[in-house]
Every structure is written in structure tokens, then in C-alpha cells.
Amino acid sequence: xxxxxxxxxxxxxxxxxxxxxxxxxxxxxxxxxxxxxxxxxxxxxxxxxxxxxxxxxxxxxxxxxxxxxxxxxxxxxxxxxxxxxxxxxxxxxxxxxxxxxxxxxxxxxxxxxxxxxxxxxxxxxxxxxxxxxxxxxxxxxxxxxxxxxxxxxxxxxxxxxxxxxxxxxx
Ligand SMILES: CC(C)=CCC/C(C)=C/CC/C(C)=C/CC/C(C)=C/COC[C@@H](COP(=O)(O)O)OC/C=C(\C)CC/C=C(\C)CC/C=C(\C)CCC=C(C)C
Ligand SMILES: Nc1ccn([C@@H]2O[C@H](COP(=O)(O)OP(=O)(O)OP(=O)(O)O)[C@@H](O)[C@H]2O)c(=O)n1
Ligand SMILES: [Mg+2]
Numbered sequence: 499x500x501x502x503x504x505x506x507x508x509x510x511x512x513x514x515x516x517x518x519x520x521x522x523x524x525x526x527x528x529x530x531x532x533x534x535x536x537x538x539x540x541x542x543x544x545x546x547x548x549x550x551x552x553x554x555x556x557x558x559x560x561x562x563x564x565x566x567x568x569x570x571x572x573x574x575x576x577x578x579x580x581x582x583x584x585x586x587x588x589x590x591x592x593x594x595x596x597x598x599x600x601x602x603x604x605x606x607x608x609x610x611x612x613x614x615x616x617x618x619x620x621x622x623x624x625x626x627x628x629x630x631x632x633x634x635x636x637x638x639x640x641x642x643x644x645x646x647x648x649x650x651x652x653x654x655x656x657x658x659x660x661x662x663x664x665x666x667x668x
Contacts, residue, residue, distance in 0.1 A: 511642040513570065514635060518625035521563030521588035522595065523654060527663060528562075529555020534596065540603065547599045548609035556592045563588025579633065587629040594624015612668045618651040619644060 499507075532553045535546035567584010571577035598620025602613050626640055652668070659667040 507639065508642060508646065511635075511639045511646065514629070514633075514639070515587065515622065515625060515643050515647070516570065517563040517567040517584040517587040518591035518621060518629070519650070519654075520566040521559040521591040521625075522621045522651075523658075524562040525552075525555035525559035525592060525595070526658060528558035542604065544603050544606065545609075546603070547596055548603055550609045551596050551599050556596075559592045560585070560588045563591060583629055583632045586632050587625045590625035590628030591621040592624075593628070595621040597624065610666055612666075614668075615648070617668060618648045622647045622651075 529552045533545075533547065533549050534551045534553050534556055535548070538546045540546050564581065564584040567587060568577060568581045570584070571580025574580060598613070598616050599609070601616065601620075602609075602611075605613070607613050622644060626635075626643065655664060656667050658664040
């Protein structure tokens with residue numbers, strides 16, 4: 499594979515997963531308030547999801563991620579396909595992040611405490627599963643996305659921390 503080919507594979511992968519990135523970042527930027535689990539606990543006595551998964555964050559995450567997909571679709575001349583893709587990627591990102599929080603609570607990891615790899619990849623895995631129902635991608639692109647997401651997520655979180663949008667840098 500030539501360098502140029504690799505670069506275009508990476509750019510294509512980033513364009514594919516972009517709505518999920520916007521969904522995750524928007525949930526963080528516009529989130530807060532009433533938790534999605536409505537303060538309910540699991541039989542283990544701990545919260546179902548915790549205070550880090552909110553109704554407002556989930557709503558704006560899905561809305562702005564879907565809008566991002568639609569805007570991409572205008573460029574690619576397939577607005578309806580990308581609207582659907584944007585929606586499934588965003589819903590998958592928010593669900594994946596919520597499942598990540600569910601797993602963290604079951605492992606007795608408090609809200610906001612780190613769970614390496616799970617924190618970086620939960621939303622991307624959720625997005626890839628639902629997004630591929632609308633527009634499947636090759637397996638090597640899945641690996642490119644997962645690998646790059648680890649670094650972009652870390653970078654975005656450090657940026658969000660320095661902008662005081664997040665309390666921790668992971
Ligand atoms: C465009 C529309 C319709 C709306 C814009 C929505 C919006 C407000 C977007 C914000 C994007 C942005 C520039 C964010 C800056 C970074 C920041 C403050 C992020 C806060 O995110 C925190 C973190 C929370 O994660 P956690 O809950 O799991 O702990 O979210 C992680 C964020 C990301 C993984 C992605 C952030 C990155 C982007 C949104 C843009 C990345 C862009 C590229 C990699 C380049 C795209 C490549 C091509 C070819 C276009
Ligand atoms: N569906 C979501 C996802 C995220 N957020 C917001 O984005 C922040 C960062 O998300 P994340 O790092 O996933 O949450 P944590 O607070 O670290 O909680 P957890 O340990 O459950 O991951 C959350 O605190 C919350 O304010 C939200 O409001 N709604
Ligand atoms: Mg999380």
C-alpha cells in the first residue's frame with residue numbers, strides 16, 4: 499500500500515465516523531442535568547448508568563451527530579443515506595457510551611474514574627455496529643477507526659479539560 503493510498507483510507511475512515519465524534523463531543527459540551535437512568539439503581543445497589551449519562555447530553559449528541567451526517571450527505575450527493583447513517587452512528591455512539599458506563603458501574607468504577615480503552619472505544623464500537631447496518635465498511639477500516647479513535651479521543655479530552663468543559667483529562 500502506497501503512502502497516498504494509506505492517507506486516503508485514513509481520511510475516508512475519519513469522514514465515516516465523524517458524526518459519532520460530533521455526537522460524543524456534543525453530549526459532553528451540551529450535557530448535564532437529569533440523568534438518563536433517572537437515578538435508578540441496579541440490584542447490586544449501585545447506579546444503573548450514573549450521573550455522567552444525561553437526557554440532555556444524549557438528545558443533543560444524537561441531534562448534532564445526525565446533522566453532521568446530513569451535511570456530509572450534501573457534499574456526497576446522498577443526503578438521505580447520510581442522514582440515516584448520521585443518525586445510526588450517533589445513536590450507536592450514545593448507546594455505546596451508556597453501555598460503557600453500565601459496565602463501569604458493574605465493575606464498581608465510580609463515575610468519572612478511568613477505564614482505559616473502554617472510555618476511548620465504547621462509543622466508537624456502538625457507532626460502528628449500528629452504522630454498519632446502513633453503510634457497511636471494510637474490516638481494515640474498522641481497525642483504522644478504532645486505532646485512530648484512541649488518540650483523537652485522548653486529544654479531544656485533553657482539549658476539553660484545558661477548556662474546562664471536562665473535570666478530568668481522560
Ligand atoms: C457540525 C455540527 C452540525 C455541529 C457541531 C457540533 C459540535 C459542537 C462539535 C464540537 C467539535 C469540536 C471541535 C470539539 C472540540 C473538542 C472538545 C471540546 C471535545 C469534547 O469532547 C469530549 C469527549 C468526551 O468523551 P467521553 O464522553 O467519551 O469521555 O468527546 C470526545 C470527542 C471526540 C472523540 C471527537 C472530537 C473531535 C471532533 C468532533 C472532530 C474531529 C475531526 C477530525 C478527526 C477530522 C475529521 C476528518 C475529516 C476528513 C473531515
Ligand atoms: N449521554 C451523555 C454522555 C455524556 N454526557 C456528559 O459528558 C460528560 C463526559 O462523558 P463521560 O466521560 O463518558 O462521562 P463520565 O462523567 O466520565 O462518566 P462515566 O464514568 O460514566 O463514563 C459527562 O460527565 C456528562 O456531563 C452527557 O451528558 N450525556
Ligand atoms: Mg464514557
